[in-house]
Amino acid sequence: MYKNFQIGEKVQKYKGHNEAVIVSRSAQRLSLLVPVDMDQDQETKSEAKESVICLEKVFVNLDILAVLPTGYGKLLTFYLLPALLYAKKHGVPKSKENISIIIVVSPLNALITNQISQLDSSGIRATAPDIRLSIEVETNQNESELFVCDFHLSDKAKLEIGHYNIVFAHPDAFVSCAYGRKLMQSKAYQENVCAIVVDEAHCILEWGKDFRVDYGNLAVLCASVPVVAMTATANKNDRDSIKKSLGLKACAEVVGNRTNIMYEKHFRGEPDVDSLVRIITPIAKDLLKEQTYYPLTIIYIPLKWCGFAYKIFESVLESSQYFPSGSMPIPENRLFAQFHSPQMQEMKDEVLKQLCSSESTIRVVFATVALGMGVDIKGIRSVVHITPPYTIQTYFQETGRPVTAILHYNNRDIAKNKTGMQEAVRTFCQSTVKCLILLTSRTVK
Secondary structure (H helix, E strand, O other): OEOOOOOOEEEEOOOOOOOOEEEEOOHHHHHHHOEOOOOOHHHHHHHHHHHHHHHHHHHOOOEEEEEOOOOOOHHHHHHHHHHHHHHHHHOOOOOOOOOOEEEEEOOOHHHHHHHHHHHHHOOOOEEOOEEEEOOOOEOOOOOEOOEEEEOOOOOHHHHHOOOOOEEEEOHHHHHOOHHHHHHHHOHHHHHHEEEEEEOOOOHHHHHOOOOOHHHHHHHHHOOOOOEEEEEOOOOHHHHHHHHHHHOOOOEEEEEOOOOOOEEEEEEOOOOHHHHHHHHHHHHHHHHHHHHHHOOOEEEEOOHHHHHHHHHHHHHHHHHHHEOOOOOOOOHHHEOEEEEOOOOOHHHHHHHHHHHOOOOOOOOEEEEOHHHOOOOOOOOOOEEEEEOOOOOHHHHHHHOOOOOEEEEEEOOOOOOOOOOOOOHHHHHHHHOOOOOHHHHHHHHHO
16 A cells, blocks of 8 residues: 555653654655655655654554544554554564554444455455344343444454454444443453544534434543544534543644645526536536546535436446446446445445546546545545535535535525525635635634
């Protein structure tokens, strides 16, 4: 995953530890962490620097709230934490046989699968015990158990002995699931869990009260080891709320910034169908002309319009929607795809697999918010929103990686009586400020 994977090494002794340990101290040598398929060296060095700062804070037992835009190398932190914290605890480098466990709380199966795939390819043992609803299982106290553990993504025996370096799970798996709670209380986990990572920590605010309430109860996991809460965007009030919910009192903040995105917004005055045809058709025609040379583009679109937009593409590209010319008419060869919750998991996995590959056939994806959380897709050049998200934080997160971000909206999209629409989104859409990146940054800080 990373070429010349080394960190500038400096041996230091920390108070309370007799053994010398190795920790990164040199931001000057971060070029050694540049991913193989990225050319923007200076930008990537800056991103890696933020990840190393996070590692340094965890190393000295500080909790961290890291606000890092998409593409800032969160996975790099997951990658290094098991070995780094094992070396700190035992004073020797970690080998394959040594046990060191990081718990990563994550919201979406698609995101978890994507991250496990990347870690596995780098030799990091990772897994994800899943959960499913049940009203039939009873606990020892004869109480109905709402969640039970599902091991179709994990080897139960290896999970229980601490074989995996990184254990991903939904919050429900450790908070509401009896098996998850028992696992966390087992000797293997009590002695070897080195840190808790809460990925996409903004979900605590969006879901922690009414939907997936265990996001609001994660503090029960965060008492005895360092906590790393990560999100792509959070203003000062949001950061304070996240820290309060997790019970983080002595918490360092690491905040990154991304300023290389060109933001555009356009008012769509026609009826919905007419505006959709006007926006989508030119993209389809350009894709027909450029084929796999078309810059990778994500189009965020309401689910109710996804099928119609897809049909426009099929109508424009016809048999040329499959690449190379004359290839089998199967999803793997199609130049465009959909990604949304009603899809079969196998289809979503295939789309993610392609998008994360440098040899992807897919050049345009029609997506809902389901693709907006943390999936590591490199090479995105454009993000198009047909209707704005309900919050400016969501918009900032979904536009965290591309070169251009284009928003199409009308008055109904931002109407005062539209339930859940954040006032900051209305301000963004209606503003006459020319520097939209500055306006967006101010809104989320």
